[in-house]
Amino acid sequence: MKQVWFxxxxxxxxxxxxxxxxxxxxxxAFMIPVVIAADRTAHSVTDELYEIFVYATxxxxxxxxxxxxxxx
Numbered sequence: 631m632k633q634v635w636f637x638x639x640x641x642x643x644x645x646x647x648x649x650x651x652x653x654x655x656x657x658x659a660f661m662i663p664v665v666i667a668a669d670r671t672a673h674s675v676t677d678e679l680y681e682i683f684v685y686a687t688x689x690x691x692x693x694x695x696x697x698x699x700x701x702x
Contacts, residue, residue: 635700643697650700657693661686 635650636643645651664685665678672678 633700634702636697638698638701643694643701645697650697653693653696657689661689 633647633649635645635647635653637646645654661682664682668678668681672681
């Protein structure tokens with residue numbers, strides 16, 4: 631039996647189970663200190679975007695992979 635954590639809408643995934651909410655909150659909680667650290671050391675907006683790009687894309691791709699595997 632497949633557990634459904636996310637529901638696929640037009641182009642996004644929406645958490646519909648407690649585990650989907652936990653995964654989403656963990657991804658957000660991981661990115662908060664990354665953005666704060668990048669903001670502390672960045673000299674411009676572009677510099678900050680360069681610093682968080684790798685972390686944001688990796689986190690988004692892992693979140694989407696989990697959402698895709700656990701959606702209906």
